[in-house]
Amino acid sequence: MTSRNCTPPPAKKAKRETSWRSWKGELEANGKRFGLQDLLPGFTLRLEHREGGALAAHRGEERILLFRSDKPGAIAKIIYSSEIEHQSSQSSVAELQKDIAQAKIHVLDVKSQYRGRDLGGLLFSEAMTNLRSKYCNNDDNEDDNFNVDDHLKSDYNHKQKQLYDVNCSLDAEEDVTRHGKLIDFYMRLGCHVASKRVQYISDNDFAYRKVHMQVTLKAAAPTTKQKKRSSLLCKASFLPVQLVGDAGKLTVKTSAGGSEAIKFDWLVTQADDGIMFSTTHGHVLIASPSGDVTILSPDDQMCGSNSEVEGWAIFVPIHISDEIDDNDGILPQSDSSRSLWVLRSCHGTFLTADSASKCFSCTKLPSFWQANGSNLRLACTSDTPPRRHHYLQSWKLQTYEYVQSMRLRFLNFSLGKATLFEALGWIHAFPAYPFHVWCSDDNIGSSMVSSPSLRTLSVLMAEAARDEGLPDWVQLVALFHELGEAVKKLDPNNTGKMADSIYDWTISTRSRVVGCATPGCATFSEFRHFNTDLLDARYSSDKGVYESNCGLDNVLLQWSGSEYMYHLLRHNHTALPTEALAMVR
Numbered sequence: 064m065t066s067r068n069c070t071p072p073p074a075k076k077a078k079r080e081t082s083w084r085s086w087k088g089e090l091e092a093n094g095k096r097f098g099l100q101d102l103l104p105g106f107t108l109r110l111e112h113r114e115g116g117a118l119a120a121h122r123g124e125e126r127i128l129l130f131r132s133d134k135p136g137a138i139a140k141i142i143y144s145s146e147i148e149h150q151s152s153q154s155s156v157a158e159l160q161k162d163i164a165q166a167k168i169h170v171l172d173v174k175s176q177y178r179g180r181d182l183g184g185l186l187f188s189e190a191m192t193n194l195r196s197k198y199c200n201n202d203d204n205e206d207d208n209f210n211v212d213d214h215l216k217s218d219y220n221h222k223q224k225q226l227y228d229v230n231c232s233l234d235a236e237e238d239v240t241r242h243g244k245l246i247d248f249y250m251r252l253g254c255h256v257a258s259k260r261v262q263y264i265s266d267n268d269f270a271y272r273k274v275h276m277q278v279t280l281k282a283a284a285p286t287t288k289q290k291k292r293s294s295l296l297c298k299a300s301f302l303p304v305q306l307v308g309d310a311g312k313l314t315v316k317t318s319a320g321g322s323e324a325i326k327f328d329w330l331v332t333q334a335d336d337g338i339m340f341s342t343t344h345g346h347v348l349i350a351s352p353s354g355d356v357t358i359l360s361p362d363d364q365m366c367g368s369n370s371e372v373e374g375w376a377i378f379v380p381i382h383i384s385d386e387i388d389d390n391d392g393i394l395p396q397s398d399s400s401r402s403l404w405v406l407r408s409c410h411g412t413f414l415t416a417d418s419a420s421k422c423f424s425c426t427k428l429p430s431f432w433q434a435n436g437s438n439l440r441l442a443c444t445s446d447t448p449p450r451r452h453h454y455l456q457s458w459k460l461q462t463y464e465y466v467q468s469m470r471l472r473f474l475n476f477s478l479g480k481a482t483l484f485e486a487l488g489w490i491h492a493f494p495a496y497p498f499h500v501w502c503s504d505d506n507i508g509s510s511m512v513s514s515p516s517l518r519t520l521s522v523l524m525a526e527a528a529r530d531e532g533l534p535d536w537v538q539l540v541a542l543f544h545e546l547g548e549a550v551k552k553l554d555p556n557n558t559g560k561m562a563d564s565i566y567d568w569t570i571s572t573r574s575r576v577v578g579c580a581t582p583g584c585a586t587f588s589e590f591r592h593f594n595t596d597l598l599d600a601r602y603s604s605d606k607g608v609y610e611s612n613c614g615l616d617n618v619l620l621q622w623s624g625s626e627y628m629y630h631l632l633r634h635n636h637t638a639l640p641t642e643a644l645a646m647v648r
Contacts, residue, residue: 168233280322308416417444450498495520547624579607
């Protein structure tokens, strides 16, 4: 084939059967629902409230205990007591107008291995919620099971509950070597230092200081009718979870369109139609129809006017499976901690992490998350199903024998000839980012996101190398290093058809050595069990078919477009330096 007759036909867009949309459609067609235990398998947590009992050491004592579902014994607890303090007859007129409930936090303890996720703040908030419901809020009539005759219900509603302010006190005892940390913790929870007097305690080994602190809960107006404040005591199970992006923990805006963004410690709970994310202080994550993601405070949740947005807090987890159809059946599932999920809102949008603002947002295009149940972490990732599928097929197909066969087929360089600019024109038909979801599915609105071509990316990389003042040979390599994809144009009946249906080896990806054992740090090594070389003793040992210190030029790398370009340059006795060949490869 010569340059005058090697003009290829227009390339067809690859139809990837493993795009996110086909997976999602399959899940919905099967009616399969995923919940909290599918997303983060393992244990769950639950809260238990107890009053009095033989262990009670104080009048009006209550305890909120935190348990794991798979282990006995509480992992955290808060013990507090409360009672109404009636004013004496000698009190002033202002003091006699209202009695006050006095409460005290006696113990707040979280086992050391569970610290760092604000579980202490959760217990404190739950205790305050219970005290508010008991003394401050007129919410006893808000009972979904209140099923009596209308005239009895009317009489019941006329009986107003007497409300009280609550003064809740506690003694913050902190190690003097960690000065101020515990005080700051309670101040973030709404407490203030009640007395400037500080008591220092020593037990010969450690020195502590005791600071008296207090928080006041105000009673609502007697005529104010409120919904009950949301409490995790009503939830069957939940889990603490870290929601992170590329730059670490994500922030959330406190109001739609606002500029203030705050980092929170999150909890995920099971809901009827999906899952909900809430903070340890009771704020709920909600997604608006406009795409803004904000929080709904506990006070706002109690307002009846916000009932319409309660559904905005539901996110439906959808699992993107790594399973692929094979002639012999379905290949086994890979490491679940690396597999992908999408979190769909009730508006049909998808929860994501905005890389610029490091905040939550919702988009029409899917964004993917990786769930790790061992460290209770949900990480928004740039990984996509098409990329994982490509690497899975690479591990499955790129065996030692496959690479040898491809070298025998293509290293005679009989496909034809072309100038550099002709080849750049051919790769204009290919996307620069083939693994992005808008490049891998015909049904995702192409007008919504425009992907640059591979030629555009190559030119931009060459321009960037020139702007950096790099040598001219580096600029040249940046311009042509992606030309291996032109093989799909030169060999449309074989390479082109395979790229459209099964596996596109011409795409430049992370390479690895074949013919010997691959290290665990190799890209997508969770797919290594798909490679049949693992079952062959010749190719599965540390050295495999190679000798020690044989050099990189004498090993076989997996077959790719960049590997083809490397051998093409060597075949044509390029004048480029050795470093240029290494960059291409």
